[in-house]
Amino acid sequence: MTDSRLKDLRGPGRRQFLKWSTAVAAALGLERSRYLDALCGTAGTAMADTAACASTAKSVHVIGDNGGLAWFTQLFPYPDVAKDGSGTLAYYANSSTTAQGTDNTLVYSPDSPFQKLGPKKQITAFVAGTNQTHTQTPSSGLTIGNTGLVAACAAIQAASPSLLPVMAINPFVYGAAPGAPQPATVADSSGLVGLFNSVASKTLLQTPQNAGLDEAYMNAFLSLNAAASRSSVKSAYNTSRVATGLLGQNLASRLAVTAADDARYGVTASTPTNIVEIAHALCTGVKAFGLGLTSCLILPAMQDDPHGAFQDMQTLASNVKTLGMILDAFVADAMALPDPAGCSGQTLADSIVLTITGDTPKDALTPSGWPDGTAGNHNLVYVWGNGWLKTGWFGNLDTQGNLTTWDPNTGAAGTMTSQDLGTPAASAVAYAVAKGDARRVQDFSTTAPSGVIVGTNGI
DSSP states (O other): OOOHHHHTOOHHHHHHHHHHHHHHHHHHTOOHHHHHHHHHHHHOHHHHHHHHSOSSOEEEEEEETTTGGGGGGTTSOOHHHHHHOSSOSSOSOSOOEEOSSOSSOOEEOTTOTTTTSOGGGSOEEEEEEEOOTTOSSOOTTSEETTEEHHHHHHHHHTTSOOSSOEEEESSOOOOOOTTOOOOEEESSHHHHHHTTOOHHHHHHHHSHHHHHHHHHHHHHHHHHOGGGGOHHHHHHHHHHHHHHHHHTSOHHHHHSOOHHHHHHTTOOTTSOHHHHHHHHHHHHHHHHHHTTOOSEEEEEOOOSOOTTGGGOHHHHHHHHHHHHHHHHHHHHHHHTSBOTTOOTTOBGGGGEEEEEEESOOOOTTOOTTOOSOOGGGEEEEEEEOTTSBOOEEESEEOTTSOEEEEOTTTSSEESSOTGGGHHHHHHHHHHHHTTTOHHHHTTTSSSOOOTTTBOOOOO
16 A cells, blocks of 8 residues: 655655665565565555666766867857857857756857757856866866766766676776776777677677577576576676677667768768767767667867867857757757666656866957966866756856856855866766765765755656
8 A cells, every 4th residue: 555655755855765665675685576566555656666767877978178178168158258249259159048947047159059958958067177278188077086077977877787887989087986897998989889799799690590599598597597686696687688688689780870860960071070079979879878788978079279260250150050969969869769777758868967078168258369278277067967956057257257166065156266166066967977866976075066056856
């Protein structure tokens, strides 16, 4: 019989009940299906559906090295700079639109992505980290104290196993964190497809009936093996079940970028190679997420140190437009796929966190030569937090070059330096990947993000 006290739980109380009930079920050796049935009977269908979902989000980490981050300041501009309208600042457009419903101020450029999404599905922009000009592996905004943020995210994601936990295109930043898996690295976006083009798969596909037979054998073995339901080995068995089911599929063909994909992502014969690489990496990545193959994708972005970008406004505008189309297409693809974790009524887009970081956002006030220096030597961290973070800008830069930072405890203007805000911003990213599990963030940071930064998405 459903207990209304459990059915009506919300917020932290709901999260704590799910965590403790899961732990008790594991201690009793209760099978997952029986646990969910019991939960449905006592706490309601909605609670059982929530428990069936993956406890962590997948993540994409776009790292704009060697000046590459600066391009994204045109898609996600400083609010005061975008609204200036004078045409004399390092902003490619003479117009802007203020987003409605976001927690903090957010201004769209004409080509900003996510404009058709709701307020919770907007970008969070942190003034955070240190300017690391001309670095191919910028760690600014990607460290939590002495721990690598991306590695910490991957360690958090280990709670929801995938076949190949981390895919990374060189050069990339990863760092170290307890429990973090080793990334599988490739030289470019086409290499991502090759990661799954195994000799075993090719051999099985020569005799298709063997692939189905192999999977049937595996399922039969698991059904007969008494150890298969033990919590200590269930994760490994689940991973092997996924691997066996995928072994006989031609994954290369399912992950490859098609002409139709290029059209959606805005890629044409004249698109610069560095932008094509971003499009193809994200396109392949979302397909891999949809198949449950991976949990984390790391890719470099632009890498072109665009000092002369404002000397060719036509090319600048074209590149910014394509970058916006790429991000919109990535989210649209994710929205068209079911969540492989089995969350009722949710799409893959409900379980992805995206970060954009880099070496320097460049001088937002000076288009001539687009200098590398920034006020207060600050940097930026962009996060598509999927509702787990407050949206809009934390901090700002005005048209006179005055930098405003933010207070991690209040969210309002603060006195901390951008350099000191790197860890609070990174902790917020980890919180989003952990889907609001503050205690998991505290495994890597002394404190979890405060309520003035985190959103209300999820449980």
